[in-house]
Amino acid sequence: MYPGGEGGGAALAAPMPTELPQYYDSNAAAARYYPEWEASGVFSADPSAPGEAYCIVIPPPNVTGNLHMGHALNNTLQDVLIRYKRMDGYNVLWLPGTDHAGIATQWVVERQLRAQGIERKELGREKFLGCVWEWKESSGGNIVRQLRRLGVSCDWSRERFTMDEGLSRAVRENFVRLYEEGLIYRATRLINWDPVGLTALSDLEVETEEGVNGEIWSFAYPLSDGSGEIVVATTRPETMLGDTAVAVHPDDPRYKHLIGQTVRHPFVDRAIPIVGDSILVDMAFGSGAVKVTPAHDFNDHEVGIRHSLPMISIFTPDGKVNENGGSYAGLDRFEARKRVKADLEALGLFRGRKDHVMTLPKSQRSGAIVEPMISTQWFMKMKPLATPAVGAVEHGFTTFWPDQWKNTYFAWLKDVKDWCISRQLWWGHRIPAWHCGTCQHVTVGRVDPTACEKCGSADLRQDEDVLDTWFSSALWPFSTLGWPEKTPDLAKYYPTAVLLTGFDIIFFWVARMMFMGLHHMGHVPFKDVYIHGLVRDEHGDKMSKTKGNVVDPVEAIDRVGVDAFRMTLTGMAGLGRDILWSEKQVEAWSKFQNKVWNAYRFLHMHVRERPATASPGPYDRWILLCLDRCVGEVRAALDGYRFDLAASAIYQFTWYELCDWYLEFSKPALYGEDGAAKAGAQFTLWTVFHALSRLIHPFMPFFGEELWRNLPGNAEAGSVMVANFPKRAEFDHARAADGVARQGAPDAIAALQEAISAVRRLRADKGLAAKIPLTATNAGALTTLFAGHSAALRDLANVTIAPGARPDQAAVLVIAGEEVYVDLSGVLDSGKERERLTREIEKLDKSIAFLEARLGNEAFVSKAPPQLLAKTRGELAGEVDKRASLTAALAALP
RNA sequence: AGGCACGUAGCUCAGUGGAAGAGCACCGCCUUGACACGGCGGUGGUCGCCGGUUCAAUCCCGGCCGUGCCUACCA
Numbered sequence: 001m002y003p004g005g006e007g008g009g010a011a012l013a014a015p016m017p018t019e020l021p022q023y024y025d026s027n028a029a030a031a032r033y034y035p036e037w038e039a040s041g042v043f044s045a046d047p048s049a050p051g052e053a054y055c056i057v058i059p060p061p062n063v064t065g066n067l068h069m070g071h072a073l074n075n076t077l078q079d080v081l082i083r084y085k086r087m088d089g090y091n092v093l094w095l096p097g098t099d100h101a102g103i104a105t106q107w108v109v110e111r112q113l114r115a116q117g118i119e120r121k122e123l124g125r126e127k128f129l130g131c132v133w134e135w136k137e138s139s140g141g142n143i144v145r146q147l148r149r150l151g152v153s154c155d156w157s158r159e160r161f162t163m164d165e166g167l168s169r170a171v172r173e174n175f176v177r178l179y180e181e182g183l184i185y186r187a188t189r190l191i192n193w194d195p196v197g198l199t200a201l202s203d204l205e206v207e208t209e210e211g212v213n214g215e216i217w218s219f220a221y222p223l224s225d226g227s228g229e230i231v232v233a234t235t236r237p238e239t240m241l242g243d244t245a246v247a248v249h250p251d252d253p254r255y256k257h258l259i260g261q262t263v264r265h266p267f268v269d270r271a272i273p274i275v276g277d278s279i280l281v282d283m284a285f286g287s288g289a290v291k292v293t294p295a296h297d298f299n300d301h302e303v304g305i306r307h308s309l310p311m312i313s314i315f316t317p318d319g320k321v322n323e324n325g326g327s328y329a330g331l332d333r334f335e336a337r338k339r340v341k342a343d344l345e346a347l348g349l350f351r352g353r354k355d356h357v358m359t360l361p362k363s364q365r366s367g368a369i370v371e372p373m374i375s376t377q378w379f380m381k382m383k384p385l386a387t388p389a390v391g392a393v394e395h396g397f398t399t400f401w402p403d404q405w406k407n408t409y410f411a412w413l414k415d416v417k418d419w420c421i422s423r424q425l426w427w428g429h430r431i432p433a434w435h436c437g438t439c440q441h442v443t444v445g446r447v448d449p450t451a452c453e454k455c456g457s458a459d460l461r462q463d464e465d466v467l468d469t470w471f472s473s474a475l476w477p478f479s480t481l482g483w484p485e486k487t488p489d490l491a492k493y494y495p496t497a498v499l500l501t502g503f504d505i506i507f508f509w510v511a512r513m514m515f516m517g518l519h520h521m522g523h524v525p526f527k528d529v530y531i532h533g534l535v536r537d538e539h540g541d542k543m544s545k546t547k548g549n550v551v552d553p554v555e556a557i558d559r560v561g562v563d564a565f566r567m568t569l570t571g572m573a574g575l576g577r578d579i580l581w582s583e584k585q586v587e588a589w590s591k592f593q594n595k596v597w598n599a600y601r602f603l604h605m606h607v608r609e610r611p612a613t614a615s616p617g618p619y620d621r622w623i624l625l626c627l628d629r630c631v632g633e634v635r636a637a638l639d640g641y642r643f644d645l646a647a648s649a650i651y652q653f654t655w656y657e658l659c660d661w662y663l664e665f666s667k668p669a670l671y672g673e674d675g676a677a678k679a680g681a682q683f684t685l686w687t688v689f690h691a692l693s694r695l696i697h698p699f700m701p702f703f704g705e706e707l708w709r710n711l712p713g714n715a716e717a718g719s720v721m722v723a724n725f726p727k728r729a730e731f732d733h734a735r736a737a738d739g740v741a742r743q744g745a746p747d748a749i750a751a752l753q754e755a756i757s758a759v760r761r762l763r764a765d766k767g768l769a770a771k772i773p774l775t776a777t778n779a780g781a782l783t784t785l786f787a788g789h790s791a792a793l794r795d796l797a798n799v800t801i802a803p804g805a806r807p808d809q810a811a812v813l814v815i816a817g818e819e820v821y822v823d824l825s826g827v828l829d830s831g832k833e834r835e836r837l838t839r840e841i842e843k844l845d846k847s848i849a850f851l852e853a854r855l856g857n858e859a860f861v862s863k864a865p866p867q868l869l870a871k872t873r874g875e876l877a878g879e880v881d882k883r884a885s886l887t888a889a890l891a892a893l894p
Numbered sequence: 895a896g897g898c899a900c901g902u903a904g905c906u907c908a909g910u911g912g913a914a915g916a917g918c919a920c921c922g923c924c925u926u927g928a929c930a931c932g933g934c935g936g937u938g939g940u941c942g943c944c945g946g947u948u949c950a951a952u953c954c955c956g957g958c959c960g961u962g963c964c965u966a967c968c969a
Contacts, residue, residue, distance in 0.1 A: 023931085208967090216969075233969055247969090282968065290969045299969085359967070404898060408964065411897075415965095503964085538906075540962090571917095572907080576899070578962095580906060584918050591931045602928035648908070648916075663928070671927085757935090764923065764935040771926090795926085850913060859949035868912065875913095 020604055020710070024597040026561025029702040030151060038148075042086075042721050043094075043155050047492035051091030055493035056082060057477050058154060059501045059509070063098035063161060064105055064139040067146035069535035069543065069569075069581060070502060072553035076566045077532060077573055077643060078500050079152045083698035084638055085497075086153070087725035093493050094153060095480050097160035098143060100136075102469035103197060103205075103365045106427040109135050125426050132427050146554055151562055151701045153721070158489075160480045162472040163429065170479035171429045171472045172446060174520070179433075179444045183384065184421070186433075186442065188376040190294075190301040191420050192361070195319030195333075196368035199424040200377050202468055203417060204507055206370050208359040218287065218351040219344045221246055221263035224271050230255070230263055231351045232291040235358055237344070238337040240265075241325045242314040243272055245292035247303055249283040250276030266347055267340075268326050275307045296372050313374050333371070378422035378431060378465070385515040386413040392514060398524045401641045402575040405503060405531045412507045413515075421468045428466030435461050474512035477525035484520075494521060498528040506531070530641045533578035535569070540580055551581055563700035564589040570699050571647035592651055593703060596692070599659050600707055603685050606670045610713020611683040615676070616734055618741065618788065619665035620684035622749045624734030626657040627688055631726045634695060650695060658688060661753065668791035686712065691726040698725075751782070751816040752789050758813045759797040762822060765836055766811075766829065770798055775823045777804035782818045811836070812889035814882045830893050837890040844883040851876040 037043065045055075056078050061071055078094065086092040109132045110120050120128050144159070160167060178184040192201040217237050220229040230246055246263055248255035255274070262271040280303050281290055294304025294311040304311050314325045321328045321336045328336045344350050361370040390413050392398055393406050400406040422431060434443045436452035437459030443449045451458050475483070477499075481490040495517070501510065510529055517525030536542055537549040544550065557565045567589040572579045616624060630653035637646035666685060669677035689711055697704025697720045708720035717723060759774065768774075776799050783803045786793065793799050799822070806812075809828040810821040824833075851872055854860055861869065 022929095208965095235969075280969085285968055287969090292969095297969090402899090407898065411965065534963095540906085574908080577907080582906070582918085585906080587931080588917055591929095594931045595929065598929035598932085600928080605928070644908075652916085659928085660933090667927090760934060761936090767923080770924070770934080798926095847913080854913090854950085857949060861949085863949045864912080872912090 020597075020601050024593060024703060024706060026563040026593070026700075026702055027558065029706045030149070030562050033702055033705050034148060034151060037153065037719065037721065038156065040719065042719065043153050044157050045091065045093035045155050045489075045493070047091070047093075047488040049091050051089055053093070053493050053497075054082075054085040054090035055093040055095065055496040056498060056500070057480055057496055058094065058096045059499075059505075060097045060099040060160075060162065060473070060476065061143050061147075062101040062104060063136055063143065064108065065101070065143050067143060067149075067553050069551055069553055071143075071147070072150060072565075073532060073535050073569045073573065073579055074500055074502070075147055075150055075152050076569050077530070079150065079566075079701070080570060080643060080698045081498065081500075081638070082153055083701060083721065084725055086721065087694065087697070087723060089724070091492070093155055093158070093489070095158050095160070095493075096144070096147070096152075096154035096156060097476075097480060098140065098162070099469065099473060100161065100163045100428065102423060102425055102428040102466065103199070105132060105136070106425050107197070107365060109427075120426075128426055149554055149557055149562065150566065153701075158480070162469075162476075166482070167472060167475070167479050168429060170475050170483055171467065172432050173484045174471075174475055174516070175432055175467070176444055176446050177520075178380065183381045184378060185381065186376065186378050188374060189379070189420075190298060190372050191375050191377055192370045193317070193373035193375065194363040194366050194368055195315070195317065195371050196366040197363055198317055200375060200420050200422060201363060201370065202420050202470075204470075205364045206361045207364050209362050210359045212358055212360045214356050214358045215353050216286075216356040217341065217353045219349045220351050221265070221272065221291075222349075223258070224262040224264045229349075230258070230274065230289045231287040232289050233286045234291055235356060236337065237340045238321070238328075238333055239293040239296050239314070240291060240340060241268065241321065241328060241336070242293045242295050242312045243291045244270075244294055244309045244312055245273050245275050245303065245307060247275050247277040247280050247290045247292050248288060249281040250278055252281075252283045252288050254288060266349060267328075267343065268324075273307075273309075275303070275309075277303050277306065279303075279306075295374050298372055301372070311374055315371055315373065317373075319368075319371060377420050378433075378463075378467075380419040380421050382416045382418050385519055386416050386511075388518045389413055389511060389515040392518060392524045398514065398526060399528050401528060401530045404576070405506060405529070408503065408506055409511055413511055419468075421471050422463075422465040423468055424464070425466050428469065429472060431463040431465050431467060433463040435463065437461060470508050470512055473509055474516040475520075477513055477517055478521050494525070495523045496526045498530055499526040500530045500532060502534065503531050528641075531576075532573055533576065535579045535581055538580050538582035538584070540578070543581075556586075560586050560590060561593075563703040564593055567592070567647060567700050570643045571651075573643040574645070575641060577644075592655065593700065595659055596654055596696070596703075596707070599654075599663060600689060600710075602663060603689055604710075604712070607682045607686050607712050610711075611679065611686050614679035614683040616684055616737055617669065617677055617680045618748060619662060619669075619792075620680050621734045621738040621741065622665075623658060623662040623688060624684060624731045625738060626653055626662075627691055627726075628728055628731040628735065629653075630657075631691070631695065631730075632728050635725075635728075638698075647699060650692075650699070654692065658692075662688075664796055665792055667795060672791075690714070691730065694720055694723050695726050697721070748785050748789065751785055752792060755786070755799075755801075755813075755815045755820070756793065756797045758815060758820075759793075759799045759822065762811055762813065762836075763797075766824070766827070766832060768827065772798070772827070774799040776801045776813075776820045777807065777810075777823065778818060778820045779803060779805060780818045782815060782820060785816070809894075812885055814885050817878055817881065819885050834890060834893055837886050837893075841883060841886050841890065844879050844886070848876065848879050848883065851879065 059074060082092055082094045113120065113131065175184060192203065192206050194201050214235050216233050216235055218231055218233040220231045222229045232246060248259065250256060250259065258274045259276040262273050265272055280299055292300045292303050292309065294301050294309050295313045312324050314321055315333060316322045319333045321331045323329050328339060331339060363370055390410060393409060432444060434449050436455060436457050438457035439452060439455040441452055441454035443453045449460060452460060477496055478490060478494055481487060481494055483490055499510065513525045541547060541549060564586055568586045569579055571589065630649050633649035634646045637649060666681040669681040672678065689707060693704050693707035693711065705720050708714060763770065778801060783801055786801045790801065793801055806821040807823040807825055809825045811824055811833055813820045813822060854872060855876065
C-alpha cells in the first residue's frame with residue numbers, strides 16, 4: 001500500500017496485493033505475535049465473565065530449572081486444549097507457576113557454594129537461604145521465558161510460586177488443620193535416611209537400582225550354651241552389629257526347640273534371643289534362620305515390634321558406625337562391612353558366600369544408598385485421606401486417560417503407608433511447630449507463638465525441619481486459586497477441568513492432590529487426568545546426557561520453528577504411547593506448513609478482499625463437506641485427548657482433499673470467465689481458509705494467527721485466539737445446497753476422481769506423456785455425469801470425454817460401472833495393453849472368487865446382516881460386469 | 895514374583911467383527927501459472943505364534959513367545 005496515497009481523490013479500486021513471502025517464518029511470527037497476545041489481556045482470566053469454566057493448572061516446573069522436552073510436550077498439549085476451549089467460548093484459565101523443588105534446589109546451591117569453598121553449615125541457615133533466594137531470583141526467570149517460546153497462553157498475571165506468600169500461607173493452614181485433626185503427627189519410627197543428603201526421605205523418594213552384583217554372605221552365631229550354632233546369611237554383614245535376634249520358623253523341626261534360647265554375639269557383649277516368626281521366615285530359603293536388625297531393616301523392624309526386641313541403631317546420620325558398634329565405631333558402613341567379614345572369618349564363623357544379583361535402594365536426589373534409620377519425624381496419616389481418593393476415581397468423579405492408569409493409582413493408594421513429611425533441609429516451608437524448652441510440649445499454630453500453649457514458657461524453639469516439597473505441590477490446584485480464602489477464582493475454577501502430566505508422578509503428585517483436594521475442598525481437583533508418555537529419541541531410546549541424544553527444545557525451536565516443533569510433539573501424542581522425537585517427523589510437519597502456506601498464497605492470487613457470500617458449485621460443496629467432516633473429526637479427537645488423530649485429520653484434509661483436489665478443481669473457475677462459478681470458488685476458498693486458520697491455531701498458534709490476520713478482508717476480526725473454533729454447523733449451507741443439487745444422483749465427484757486417476761494410471765502404464773491429449777468416449781450416462789467436469793478432466797488428466805462409440809484402437813476403462821474407451825489410435829501397444837488387461841482380470845478373478853465363496857456359504861447368507869448381503873451381491877455383479885468388459889477388450893485386441 | 899502396556903509395510907505409528915492404512919524410506923515419470931519443502935503413478939504386510947468364539951477375527955477370549963514400564967522383593 002502507498003501510505004497517504006497519490007492524492008487525486010480517487011479511491012483505489014483494489015488494494016495492492018500484499019506480497020506474501022515465499023516461505024512462512026514461524027519464529028518471526030512468534031516474535032511479532034506473542035508480545036501482542038500477552039499485552040492484549042486475552043491470556044488473563046476473568047471469573048466474573050460469562051462462559052463455563054475450563055481451568056488447567058500447570059504442573060509447576062522447578063523454578064531454577066531449564067525447559068526440557070518433557071516440559072515442551074506437557075505444555076504444548078495443555079496449550080492446545082486451552083486454545084481450543086477458549087475459542088469454543090469457555091471461560092478459560094491456565095494457571096502457571098513454579099515449584100521450589102526443595103532438595104533439588106538446595107543441592108544445586110550447596111554445590112555452587114562448595115565450589116567456592118563454602119560449606120552450608122558454616123554459613124548458617126539465614127545466610128544460606130539468602131543464597132538460595134538469590135539463585136532463585138537470578139535463574140528463576142529462565143523456565144518461564146522458555147515456556148513463552150512455546151507460545152503457551154497461560155495467564156501470566158496469576159503466576160505463582162510454591163514459596164510465595166499466599167502459597168506459604170496455604171501450606172501452613174494445611175499443616176495446622178491436619179495437625180488439629182490428628183492427621184499430622186510426630187513419631188519415632190524407622191524411616192528412609194539419605195546419609196549423603198542428611199535428610200529423611202519419603203518412600204517415593206527412594207529408587208531401586210536393579211541388577212546390582214552383590215553377594216549373600218553366611219556366618220554362624222554360636223549358641224550361648226555352647227551346644228552348637230545357627231547359620232544366618234546376609235547381603236549386609238555389617239548390620240550384624242545391630243542384631244538383636246535370630247528368627248526361625250516356629251514350625252521348623254531343625255530349630256523350633258531352640259526358640260527361647262540365645263546365641264552369643266561375637267563382637268559385642270550381648271546375648272541374642274532366638275525367636276519364632278512365621279511372617280518373616282521362609283523355612284525353605286537358605287538356612288531357614290534370619291538375623292534380625294530391627295533398627296536398620298523394615299522387615300526386621302516389624303519383627304522387633306512383634307517380639308519387643310531392643311532396637312539398636314548402629315549408624316550415625318552420615319553412615320558411619322556409631323558408639324553401639326564397639327570397636328567398629330567411626331568406620332564408614334562399607335568399611336565396616338569389610339572389617340566385620342574379616343573378623344568373622346578370623347573367628348572361624350564364616351560359613352560361605354554366593355553371588356547374588358540384588359536391587360539397591362538409592363536416594364532419588366543424592367544417589368546415596370538409603371539407610372533405614374530410627375528417627376523422630378513428622379508424618380501424615382494416610383488411610384483416612386486415601387480412602388476417599390480411591391472412591392472418587394472408582395465412582396468416576398475423576399477419569400484417567402488412558403483408563404489403565406487408574407490401576408497404578410489404586411495400587412499405591414490402597415496400600416499406602418504414612419507419609420514422612422519432614423525433611424532435614426533448609427530450603428522449603430519450615431514446619432510451624434515450636435518446641436518448649438521447659439515442658440517439651442509442641443505448639444503448632446497459624447501464627448508464630450510467643451509462649452508455650454501448655455506451660456506458658458517463652459522458651460520456644462521452632463522445629464528445624466522443612467516440609468517435603470510435595471506437601472505444597474499437593475495443594476496446588478486450590479492454593480493457587482486463593483485457598484484458604486474463598487476467592488472468586490476458587491469459586492469459579494475449582495475443580496479444574498483436566499490435569500496433564502507424566503505417569504512418573506502419579507504417586508508423588510496426582511494422588512496427593514486428589515486426597516488433599518477432597519479433604520479441603522470436598523471435591524476432586526480435576527475431572528480428567530491425561531497421562532502422556534515420555535519423549536524419547538527416534539529409536540525409542542530414553543534421552544540422556546550419557547547417550548548424547550538429548551534434544552534441547554529451545555534449540556530445536558530456533559532451528560525448526562515453534563509451529564512445526566509443537567505439531568511434531570502433538571502429532572504423536574495419542575493415548576498411552578511415548579513420543580519419539582524424530583527430525584523426519586519435524587520435516588513432515590514443516591512441509592505441511594509450507595504446503596498450507598502455498599495454498600494460502602494461491603488464495604491470495606485469486607481473492608483480494610472478503611468475498612460476498614456466493615452460491616457454491618459442485619466442487620465447492622464437496623470441499624466444504626470434507627471440511628465439515630474434518631471439523632467433526634478434530635473436535636471428537638480433542639474431546640478424547642487424541643491429539644494425534646486431530647493432527648492427522650487436519651493433515652489429511654488439507655493435503656489430500658484441499659490441495660490435491662479442490663485447488664485443482666477450482667482453477668478453471670478462478671481463471672475462467674464464468675462470474676458465478678468464480679464467485680463461488682472465491683467464496684469457498686476464503687471460507688475454507690477462514691476455518692482452517694482457526695482449526696490449525698491451537699496446534700500451530702502463530703501459523704494460525706498469520707493465516708487469519710492476512711486473510712483478505714479479515715483485518716477487523718482481531719486475533720484468531722478469540723475467534724470461534726470451527727463448528728460443523730458452519731457448513732450447513734453447503735450441506736443443504738449439496739442435498740438439493742444432488743437429489744440422489746450418483747456422486748459425480750467420486751466418479752470424476754476415479755476417472756482422472758484411471759486415465760493417469762493408464763498414462764503412466766503406457767509411458768504416455770501428460771502433454772498428449774487423450775479422448776475418451778462413452779455411450780452411456782457417464783458422459784452426462786461428466787458434462788460439467790470437462791475442464792477438470794482436461795486440466796487434471798488431459799482427457800476429453802465425448803459421447804460416442806468405441807474407437808478401433810482403444811484402452812477400456814470401467815468407471816462407475818460404465819465402459820469408457822480411451823482412444824489410443826497410433827499409440828496403442830497391443831502387448832502392453834494385453835499385459836495391463838490380464839493383470840486387471842487376474843485381480844478381478846480373485847475378487848470374484850472371494851465374493852462367490854462368501855455368497856455360496858449358506859451360513860453367511862442366512863446370518864449376515866441383510867445390508868452386507870446386498871452390498872456383497874452388488875459388488876459381485878459389478879466385478880463380473882467389469883470382468884466381462886475387460887475380457888471382451890482383451891479378445892478384441894489386434 | 896506380581897501388575898500394566900505393547901508386538902500391523904524396511905523405520906515410526908494409526909486402525910476396525912465384514913477383502914489392510916498414513917508419514918518417512920524405496921522405484922518410475924514430470925519443472926503444468928500455490929508449492930521440487932512439489933506433482934503423478936507404483937513396489938512393499940499369512941496384522942508375533944497356537945488354539946477358541948463367530949457365517950466372518952488383525953480386531954473378542956485363552957495360552958505361549960518377545961519387548962517395555964511399574965510395584966514388591968528373600969535373609
